[in-house]
Amino acid sequence: MPHFKEGLPDARLLEPRDVLGDGEVDERVADLMGALSSSTRVRALFALLEAGELQTGEVSKAVRMSPSATSHQLRVLRDLGLVVRRREGQRVFYALADAHLGVLLKEALYHVDHARLVRGGTGAEET
Amino acid sequence: MPHFKEGLPDARLLEPRDVLGDGEVDERVADLMGALSSSTRVRALFALLEAGELQTGEVSKAVRMSPSATSHQLRVLRDLGLVVRRREGQRVFYALADAHLGVLLKEALYHVDHARLVRGGTGAEET
DNA sequence: GTCACATTTGAAGAACTCTGCAAATACAGT
DNA sequence: ACTGTATTTGCAGAGTTCTTCAAATGTGAC
Numbered sequence: 001m002p003h004f005k006e007g008l009p010d011a012r013l014l015e016p017r018d019v020l021g022d023g024e025v026d027e028r029v030a031d032l033m034g035a036l037s038s039s040t041r042v043r044a045l046f047a048l049l050e051a052g053e054l055q056t057g058e059v060s061k062a063v064r065m066s067p068s069a070t071s072h073q074l075r076v077l078r079d080l081g082l083v084v085r086r087r088e089g090q091r092v093f094y095a096l097a098d099a100h101l102g103v104l105l106k107e108a109l110y111h112v113d114h115a116r117l118v119r120g121g122t123g124a125e126e127t
Numbered sequence: 128m129p130h131f132k133e134g135l136p137d138a139r140l141l142e143p144r145d146v147l148g149d150g151e152v153d154e155r156v157a158d159l160m161g162a163l164s165s166s167t168r169v170r171a172l173f174a175l176l177e178a179g180e181l182q183t184g185e186v187s188k189a190v191r192m193s194p195s196a197t198s199h200q201l202r203v204l205r206d207l208g209l210v211v212r213r214r215e216g217q218r219v220f221y222a223l224a225d226a227h228l229g230v231l232l233k234e235a236l237y238h239v240d241h242a243r244l245v246r247g248g249t250g251a252e253e254t
Numbered sequence: 255g256t257c258a259c260a261t262t263t264g265a266a267g268a269a270c271t272c273t274g275c276a277a278a279t280a281c282a283g284t
Numbered sequence: 285a286c287t288g289t290a291t292t293t294g295c296a297g298a299g300t301t302c303t304t305c306a307a308a309t310g311t312g313a314c
Contacts, residue, residue, distance in 0.1 A: 013237075013240060014236050014237070014239065014240040014243075015236075016173050016176050016177050016232070016233065016236065017173075017177055018236075019169060019170060019173040019236065020170060020173060020174055020177070020189060025236070025239065026166040026169045026170045026173075027166045028239045028242075028243075029163065029166075029169045029235050029236060029239050030163065030164050030165055030166040030168075030169045031164075032235060032238060032239055032242075033160045033161075033163035033164045033169070033235060034160075034161075034164035034301095036156065036157065036160035036164075037157050037158075037160045037161035037163075037164040038157055038301085038302075039153040039154045039156075039157040040302080040303090041157075042146065042153045042156045042157045042160070043146060043147060043153045046143050046144075046146040046147055046153075047147055049143050050143050050144055050147070055260080055261095056260070056261055056262090057260065057261080062147060065303080066303080066304070066305095067260075067261065067262090068261085068262075068263085068303085068304070068305080068306095069302075069303055069304075070261095071261060071262055071263085072262085072263090072302080072303080073302085074262095075262080075263095076301095081242060081246055087310090087311095089260090089310095089311060089312065090259065090260050090261075090310070090311045090312065091260065091261085091311095092260075092261065092262090098241070098245070100237070100238055100241055101238065103234065104234050104235065104238050105143070106143065107230065107231050107234045108156050108159060108160060108231065109141050109142075109143065109145075109146065109152070109156060110140075110141070110227070111159060111227055111228065111231050112141065112152065112155045112156050112159055113140060113141040114225075114227055115155075115159075115208060116141075116155075118225070119208055119224075165271080165272075167272080167273090182290080182291095183290070183291055183292090184289095184290065184291085192273080192274095193273075193274065193275090194290075194291065194292090195273080195274065195275075195276095195291085195292075195293085196272075196273050196274070197291095198291060198292055198293085199272080199273075199292085199293090200272085200273095201292095202292085202293095203271095214280090214281095216280095216281060216282065216290090217280065217281045217282065217289065217290045217291075218281095218289095218290065218291085219290075219291065219292090
């Protein structure tokens, strides 16, 4: 049993305040976002979002990195439960583990876009 | 003018496919998410989301870390344009840089929650 | 079994991140 | 000017991450 809350009413939706409690919610969020904190993995995930399902070699091309490096990163994503794996002969297919991840990816993209259009620079131009 | 696209029609919304192009979109997303990839920063951001505005010392308590460590992390967030700073006497107040970041944070929280309720474990229980 | 292909693994090094400490700076009050 | 409080900075060490290389594994065809 994966306990992870700490006195959380279990069937309740998590609220922002829950992140500040004693649970592990903050770490869960950090781990999730950590998965999206390398451009290689970001490319891999967006490629999967677009294509639905891709072989390792195809992901490798999409991220422009060696098959080995790609496999390492896909493992990271898999360990975090963000992608799922399916074998077919010698090929291995990967896909996003669930639809909501797509929503999150698009939200992140929207934020970046928003920042691009609204602020010009880095946002750190005060002294 | 902050160029960052690479032949992007500028006033267009970014689409998932844009991440796979030659631009820097993938890195932008990765950098953004990297900001949310430490539990200290996640706590800080959620504390700011809840409170609206907090002094460094208050953030420090919320994240349960030394003022120094907190200041270091707030600087990271500021450099990325995620929080803004306002001085009032000796106190310094921080706040989320824009409302959409709150949306993104809640989306991340929702995803974690979703994963908690749907999958039990880590999602990596295949051999 | 051997060959070819796709993928994964382990080890290793460079690069980076996070935190704490001590010292520095900023400001307000006396 | 001096004291106290709030915050920031630079440094350094422990720890982590990312990529590459070489070797291993899995699978199908002959």
